[in-house]
Ligand SMILES: Nc1ncnc2c1ncn2[C@@H]1O[C@H](COP(=O)(O)OP(=O)(O)O)[C@@H](O)[C@H]1O
């Protein structure tokens with residue numbers, strides 16, 4: 001029996017959530033054989049207890065198959081953070097903020113920004129201190145949707161004061177550049193911009209910072225997960241199969257980055273006729289439920305197609321604030337309550353645990369930019 005035999009056997013143990021095995025990843029650090037006893041050391045980056053348990057089980061099974069009577073599996077993993085954010089030294093570059101919510105989608109135009117704005121305002125209306133960061137560097141739409149188009153922020157030394165509207169703090173690349181300036185960004189510039197948004201904006205002591213991401217699973221998502229502990233991820237999708245296919249990639253990304261999934265928002269889910277209020281099916285309805293369930297996530301809201309939502313976005317008068325009694329405003333409020341309950345649950349269980357995300361691309365997450 002040699003170390004090579006042992007390593008060969010351990011190639012049957014895949015890292016949870018990936019197709020590659022722990023030997024190929026280079027996680028097996030040491031093998032010691034002493035008669036019928038073998039000791040191995042595995043070094044992993046996740047502090048999730050279920051990852052540790054699964055690897056121990058599978059490695060033990062494989063090594064017993066080789067005939068070892070005693071198998072000792074040591075797993076070196078980072079300590080899970082005791083508490084949210086601030087305790088993760090060096091990890092939270094925006095320590096004023098208690099919870100970060102990443103709003104993602106597989107493709108553009110599905111209503112990610114609309115959802116971010118309305119859920120942020122709904123949480124503020126429920127008494128929370130909320131901010132919204134427009135991290136969609138390519139298509140910064142939040143200023144217009146919040147009625148803050150062409151409003152320039154106040155600069156204090158080398159820091160920037162967030163803008164304010166509807167009881168929500170806001171910052172966007174759109175507020176920092178001249179109108180209509182075309183935005184051509186390289187990966188490294190995106191990472192820098194996101195870091196600066198977190199570090200150099202004078203956010204208050206926020207309960208929640210909602211972060212409207214660019215579509216896809218690229219540099220921005222990765223940078224964010226490396227810079228702050230993300231408490232919750234939300235995926236926005238429309239009900240068509242093609243949108244659902246793309247949203248699976250966003251859900252996969254949350255899993256791989258160890259971001260707890262608060263749920264899926266199904267947007268443009270049916271149409272409520274403004275004159276007779278009957279709901280009819282346009283892109284489909286309820287199709288996201290199954291996708292959410294596959295990731296153990298909830299469908300936290302179904303938002304119909306409603307002209308008032310689009311008008312609210314275009315005129316900077318979000319429906320949740322300006323038309324709080326409408327059916328859609330009520331659904332955004334419910335989504336906000338669901339999100340707040342989820343955040344509370346994550347914190348009660350010890351906080352977000354993406355602290356182990358490495359400063360390089362984690363396996364399986366493509367570093368390519370938006371699609
Ligand atoms: N439920 C909805 N009903 C009607 N219009 C909507 C709805 N959701 C979004 N829109 C509109 O669709 C367009 C795209 O939404 P947006 O939030 O900008 O998408 P994304 O941020 O995903 O690119 C916007 O004009 C927005 O006002």
Ligand SMILES: [Mg+2]
Pocket residue numbers: 112113114136139141
């Ligand atoms: Mg957008």
